[in-house]
Amino acid sequence: MRNYPEDIAGVDDERLVGETALVTGSTSGIGREAALSLGRLGAHVIVHGRDEEAGAEVVEEIDAGVKEGTAEFVAADFADPAEVRALADATRRAAGDDGLDLLLNNAGGYFREARRTDLGVEYTFHVNHLAPYQLTAELLDDLADDARVVTTASEAHRGDQIDLDAVDSVDGFSSWRAYQRSKLANVQFAAELGRRLRERDDRGITSNSFHPGAIPGSGFFRHLPGPLSGAASALGRLPFATTPAEGAATAVYLAVADEVADATGRYFADCRERKPSTEAQDPRAQRRLWEESADLLGMDEPLSAPVADEVEPTD
Template sequence: MRNYPEDIAGVGDERLVGKTALVTGSTSGIGREIALSLGRLGAHVIVHGRDDDAGGGVVDRIDAGVNEGTAEFVAADFAEPEEVSALADATRRAVGDDGLDLLFNNAGGYFREARLTDLGVEYTFHVNHLAPYQLTAELLDDLADDARVITTSSEAHRGDRIDLDAVESVEEFSSWRAYQRSKLANAQFAAELGRRLRERDGREITSNSFHPGAIPGSGFLRDLPGPLSRVARALGRLPFATTPAEGAATAVYLAVADEPADATGRYFADRREKKPSTEAQDPRAQRRLWETSADLLGVDEPLPAPATDEI
């Protein structure tokens, strides 16, 4: 059996011809595997990253496939709101009146340096959460009626809560805590988006998040603090370590399989629904994050909560 994400997910026989997907952070790691998988299934894939050569390589792989998949590359730095908006504009032009069928909020990383973006937001939180929030908000009107939004979270979200004051400061900065905070934000955002789409939008759009697994082979874990980085290198030599293709399988499952078609606002791991942390499930925390994210970006709150909504 091929070790492709679509085969691991049990959807290798599905076809996505005529569908368009935007996969952020798709020049390497699990994002690249997601993009290649969708291309093999026949979709038109908008590949995103910051490296033109890497992006072109993914596009070439998809275009050269034996199926009908096609691709284009759009570069954007997620720490720059103007570039996120430019990515949304490029996506809008690509989908036209047909609408975007699949949106993968996957771009992100683990960043050791303590710094603020030009908006005055801690860099990890901005890139991993605020930029996907902005991108999704700007594309809401361009999503197909049955679109699926899939956001990459992580089991790292457990054991923390989001201090929304801390995201505008790098005092007492911890790279690991910043990463945990951003992954918790991903889970809360996906849940709140699912709820607001269901209650206010009227379309059958779903929003879910997932844990891809610890993937030493992706190169991501090399940036962890010293002891954790050494553990990651050791894990990469073990036969049970998650590969990028295996890490991408849950995302592809959520995008293509019939079973999660009605699931929204949920969290998945290993292609099964899993309960996230208590903090991730807290509707008050989800709503605070949603409102604060709009404030940090200086935009109107997308999909406002119902006036009668109680928190």
């Protein structure tokens, strides 16, 4: 029996012919399944990752499918802002005048080593949060009317806070805390983007984040310490384990389903809305993350308030 993401999400009748989707981190795991699913629904899919061979295989599978979907691969290392910019440029070219219909910010992972990127930012925070923030900012003007931005977050966001003054530090590094912080940033980013799009852009573009489930069979667990990684991969082969295709179902649901066409700034799991943590919902924390992320990247704040809104009354 078929158990594709589009079947689980109840959107297998939708047709995306003529639409363009960028799925970051689609050489493996959840992103790969989401890319294949969107290809089956007829979209032109931009497959992204660093692994050229794995990317070529996904493209081949989409192109060889019986449905109209087509694909191309663009490599970019998310630890390098110049490569993220080049991915945005390639996406712009691929989407053409019609614009990009779907941006699925999914690339990321759990990184064990304490290290900083050339920007001087802790690696997990940069790859999992700053890179999709930059990519989204670069592509804002290229999004089609009613486009959807979907961000892969995680239930791991619960129970942490983001100390923005410490994202350049790896002192006392904990890979789990770094991961949690980056996933909290994903939820806050998606909510703030949704709010700013609603208030400052009238094109009907939405932004939501989701938890895909715990998926031992995806590549995510390869970064866990040795015995845990082996145990996870064994767990992934068990019949009751959540599969990458099941993990991709909520992404495809948010990307395609009519019933969430107007949902924005929200958080989902299992194709249903969920309440994220209190910290994730804090509008001041969301706004500060947005502003500081632009500062860290040395870019203008995207969707900033119109100048008139920022003028303080004189008396």
